[in-house]
Amino acid sequence: MKTRSMVLVALFAAFTAIGGFIKIPVPYVPFTLQIVSVYLAGCLLGPKLGMFSQLVYVLMGLAGAPVFAEGGGPSYVLKPTFGYLIGFVVGAYMNGWFMKTFQFKKAASIFLANFSSLLVVYLCGCVWLYAAMKWIIEKPFAIGQTLWFGFVLPVPGDLLLCTVCSVIIARILPRINVVISKQEVAL
Template sequence: MKNARIFSLSLVSIFAALTAIGAFIKIPLPVVPFTLQIIVVFLAGSLLGSKRGLQSQLVYVLVGLAGLPVFAEGGGFMYVLKPTFGYLIGFAAGAYVIGCIIERVEQPTRKDFIKANLVGTVVIYAVGVPYLYMALNLWMDVPTSVSHVLVAGFFSTVGVDFALAIFTSLLAIRLYPIVKKMLATKSEKQNGLANTSSRS
């Protein structure tokens, strides 16, 4: 059981690191910088499942809040006041929802992955856009209309994110059997060792 847990934690850590790397592959936009983090979020939910996918994003957020500059604009606890922090919370929620949708299907198809990742995109924006509006208007004292927030934080990037969701789904359906087999193999080996120990 210990080795299987270590392997699971390794996958979580790897995807947390990949999310951090994705933060620095970005296209600067006026309010919300566009990064490739969302691809990692799609893959985390699709390949690791709801629990591990959520954990990978929470680890990433906690490491950044602890002070390491892994976010698109730095790090530290005060990053919670940044208008884009809501999208990081959305990443965790999105990965979890994606994983939940995939886990409901025994043999997920391309359609299932596309559906899961599109729903995950909606979840990310459902968390990120309201947070953006509150951050600008409440504690940053930058009066901003709802329409401006929607243009800057939703319409300017959602089309690309939907396209990335579909693209990542095509990648996930190829990687999913490999990751699932690796997780199952580790679990079976641990169960076999446990049964051997109980009989001895």
């Protein structure tokens, strides 16, 4: 990896960690600003670097750094919300893949890329939430309860962030591409 790529991966991993500290307590799945970093990493860094940024974040937390919304350490895999962290990694990749494959430039199409990553995050999160509540916590949720606490309660805020980030990305992406093109020409 080039130095610039490593710096960007570390920067977006740090953004995700910061987003974890900005939270609104909701039962079982706190609402955080971490999804903003997933959207931005996928759209601005592309599929591989976006995924690596989220993977670095998850590995930092599992190594013991208290960067997750509720702490850190290897035992965090036993938490009902760990699936959302897996979703961050996969979601950033998917977002970047959509952006790279279809060359989205307008806010409405960027929204589709962001929304796809949001669905991946929630799919991974809800599956893990259901399994963790059943086999780890031993207070099983019905599928309806899993969807209520794992999707319906937290998703309105994330949809708002999805929309806002789509507009922001549509505005800054052309400027970033100009800067990157100038740097490549200078090399």
